[in-house]
Amino acid sequence: MESASGEVLYPGWKANVGWRNFSSIITDKEIRRPLLAVLVWTFVNAFLLVIISFLMGLILALIFNFPALRSKRLYRTIFIVPMAIPSVLSVLVWSGLFTAQTGVIDRLFHISTPWLTDPWWARIAVLIVELWSTFPYMFLITTGAIQAIPGEILEAAEIDGASPIKAFTQIKLPLVVRTVAPLLVASIAMALNNFGAIYLLTGGGPTFSNSNGNAGATDILISYTYKLAFNSQEGNNYGLASALSILNFIMVGLISIYGLKKMKTMEGIN
Amino acid sequence: MRPLDSIKNRKMHFWLKKVLWRHLVGILVATFALFPLVWMISAAFDITGQISTQQLIPVHKGLDNFVQLFNNKEKPFGIWSKNSLIIAISAAGMQVIIGALAAYSLSRHRFRGRKLTLSTILIVQMFPQLLAATTLFLIINTFGKSFEFLGLGHQLPLILVFGGSALGVNTWMLKSFFDTLPTEIDEAAKIDGAGHFEIFRKIIVPLATPIFVVTFLLSFIGIINEYLITSVILGLDGKNMTVAVGLQQFIYGQYGKNWGPFTAGALLATLPVMALFIFLQKHLVSGLVSGSTKG
Numbered sequence: 001m002e003s004a005s006g007e008v009l010y011p012g013w014k015a016n017v018g019w020r021n022f023s024s025i026i027t028d029k030e031i032r033r034p035l036l037a038v039l040v041w042t043f044v045n046a047f048l049l050v051i052i053s054f055l056m057g058l059i060l061a062l063i064f065n066f067p068a069l070r071s072k073r074l075y076r077t078i079f080i081v082p083m084a085i086p087s088v089l090s091v092l093v094w095s096g097l098f099t100a101q102t103g104v105i106d107r108l109f110h111i112s113t114p115w116l117t118d119p120w121w122a123r124i125a126v127l128i129v130e131l132w133s134t135f136p137y138m139f140l141i142t143t144g145a146i147q148a149i150p151g152e153i154l155e156a157a158e159i160d161g162a163s164p165i166k167a168f169t170q171i172k173l174p175l176v177v178r179t180v181a182p183l184l185v186a187s188i189a190m191a192l193n194n195f196g197a198i199y200l201l202t203g204g205g206p207t208f209s210n211s212n213g214n215a216g217a218t219d220i221l222i223s224y225t226y227k228l229a230f231n232s233q234e235g236n237n238y239g240l241a242s243a244l245s246i247l248n249f250i251m252v253g254l255i256s257i258y259g260l261k262k263m264k265t266m267e268g269i270n
Numbered sequence: 271m272r273p274l275d276s277i278k279n280r281k282m283h284f285w286l287k288k289v290l291w292r293h294l295v296g297i298l299v300a301t302f303a304l305f306p307l308v309w310m311i312s313a314a315f316d317i318t319g320q321i322s323t324q325q326l327i328p329v330h331k332g333l334d335n336f337v338q339l340f341n342n343k344e345k346p347f348g349i350w351s352k353n354s355l356i357i358a359i360s361a362a363g364m365q366v367i368i369g370a371l372a373a374y375s376l377s378r379h380r381f382r383g384r385k386l387t388l389s390t391i392l393i394v395q396m397f398p399q400l401l402a403a404t405t406l407f408l409i410i411n412t413f414g415k416s417f418e419f420l421g422l423g424h425q426l427p428l429i430l431v432f433g434g435s436a437l438g439v440n441t442w443m444l445k446s447f448f449d450t451l452p453t454e455i456d457e458a459a460k461i462d463g464a465g466h467f468e469i470f471r472k473i474i475v476p477l478a479t480p481i482f483v484v485t486f487l488l489s490f491i492g493i494i495n496e497y498l499i500t501s502v503i504l505g506l507d508g509k510n511m512t513v514a515v516g517l518q519q520f521i522y523g524q525y526g527k528n529w530g531p532f533t534a535g536a537l538l539a540t541l542p543v544m545a546l547f548i549f550l551q552k553h554l555v556s557g558l559v560s561g562s563t564k565g
Contacts, residue, residue, distance in 0.1 A: 060299060068284075069292050077548055078300040081307060084547035086495045088514040089536040092521060093306045096313075096529055104309055132302065196497055200518070229404045230502060241404045256393055 021243035031240070034208055034215030035224070041123070042220040046191035049130050050184055056131065057138025058176065062168075065146050076143075080136045087133055091200045094129045098201075119217035122202050126218050130197050134187070145179040146172065185259030189252050192220070199223045221248045310540070313533040335534035344508050347535050350516040353504075354494055354539075357425055357432070357512060362489035364433030366482055369440030374470050376441065377448035378456065388445075391438045403502050406431060410503055423510055428503045432493050440485050447481040448474060484553050491543060513539045 025031055060079070064072055082090065097104045098115040106112055115125045149172060157167045198204060204219035204227060215224050221244060229241035314335055316328030339347050376388060407422070414421015421427070451474065459469050475482075497514050504510045511519070513535065520532035 060295075063292050063295055066288070066292060069289055071293075071296075075296045075300065077551065079303050080547070080551065081303050081544065084544040085307060085540050086491070086514060086536075086543060088495055088497045089310075089517065089540060090306050092518060093310050093533065093536065096521070096527075097306065097309060132306075136303070196495075200497065226403065226498065229407075238404050238408065245402070245404060253393065 021239040024240065025243065025247075035244075037208065037217075038215050038219045038221055038224045041218065042192060045123075045126065045130075045218075045220060046188050046194075049127060049134065049191045049194075050187045052127070053131050053134040053138045053187075054142070054180075054184060056135045057140075058142045060135070060139045061142040061146055062172075065143060076139075079139055082133050083136045087196055088200060090133065091129060091197050094125075094132075095201050098125050116202050117206055119206055122206060122218045126198055126201055129201055130191070130194060133197065134191075137187075141180050141183055142176055145176040148179065149175050182259070185256065188259070189256045192252050192255070193222050193248070194220065195222045195226065199226065221251075307540070310533050310537055313529055314537045316530065318530075335530035336538075339531040339534045339538075342531065345516060345519060345531075346509065347513075347516070347538075349509055350511050350513045351539075353425065353510070354512040354514070357429055357500075358490050358493040361429045361432035361435075361493050362486050364429070365436050365440055365489045366486050368434065369437060369444050369485065370475075370478075370482065371470075372437065372441045373444035373448055374466075374474060377445045378453070378466075378469075388442075391441055394438060403499055406499065407502050422503060423505050423507065425504070428500060431499060431503070432496070436489055436492060440489065443485060444478070444481060447478055451477055480553060484550070487546060487550065491547070494539075494543065 025035060064075055066072075095116070099106075103115070105115070113121055115121050153171060154167060157171055162170070198218055198220055202216070202218045204223045205216040206218075207214065207216040214227055219227070225241045225244045225248065228237045228244070312328055315331050315333070317330045317332040317334040318328075372391075376384060410420065410422055410427045413427065414424075418424070419426055455473055456469050459473055464472070494512075495514060497518075500512050501515045504512070504515070506515070506519070517532055517535045517539070520535070521527040521529060
């Protein structure tokens, strides 16, 4: 590549642009419109995932924390299998399973779903895969939290005549939420940056027709940034990618700090 | 009715009412958890290599996919495995050593800025390293101009990058373990004339071996799993890739997806990791949960 003055340019060439990379996020319509959609999905995806997988983990923990149930340990071992498979590989296998019509899932249920080509189905597919890889962790931490509740409290509630539902909503749930809250905040921060699941499953696609060919319906900020920097048809825009990285950095950081402050985790340090 | 029967009956009734549905839920969730793994195994042994005709029990069984995987000169699975192991073992080792040294001083010393350090590394941890992919690419590109072995396409810079990447979790996990070791032992050693490094090497390290193993394994799995930074720094040149990046090349692109060798390779890469994970699950689980809740 050559610059306007005929100088040969190598990857990583520099020019001082001041704040232009940041201001273009707001002023350039071609950047702003897809970026807004990407931002919304980044947050919706992270919060939905953490809420759904937490609920699934909690329900499973309640069901399987039952002394009379034999083979509890066998179930636990099977449930944590998703954590043990290298996620890069499992996500790629999922992408094969989700192939429309010829994919395993569609043939299994005799349906024809445009899993990875329709924006909404692609979002659902992303959530299913993310749920598959995160529910074991949620199951483990909620099981730990439930087992840590002192038995006397629940006994006292029973003597006082609390129904099982009341004992759950008024005692178990608040105690569990308080124990795992810092982990949930950390999970949200991680989900905001869950690059692998999205980039390898859908590549961020299907791409928006009205964007400059880059952003897609399942893109989160981090995958969009990666595509801008390393995988762009219009040349690699390291500048804009770095500016977006910094914004992402600030965003995730603020959420983490807010969450940790709220949970008072930091006070217990000694 | 004899009393024994009625007890049996009651037990049966209890089982039907309270246990049976738990098994049903368990089987359903287990199916969900194992679903991709089962298909991975089935596709690996199906010689047609077509995901579109894939049956749960393949019609044409054979080891063709594994033969193809190892005989592919452009996509050398053996070299990728070697690369992955070199990078993951050395970087995970670095992570554990650096984390242990940091954890020792944060657990045993009292100095100004100690709490700030602890909270800072926890928050820095929240920003995944992959945000820095662009910057790392440019930095290592610049390094490569002066020192070739530190440039793009070489393993050393990647090992150095990964070596510091999980400092937050590791330090917290190790520190919370070191905190449980009584300081009286240290003091006794100190009176006997031991310096800090001696205390660390002769007392803490032997006592903390199990937690080192857990930390190493979690780091190892994390690095084996890494895709983004590895692909950016090592590039997509056949011999340079790791298993995670390389296997993806089999199914890259719209056409010519080669699922057979891909699933065969994925299976080979998954089984050892999974065996370790299940074998050590008790330690790993307690490490994961305590390391994060104790904060």
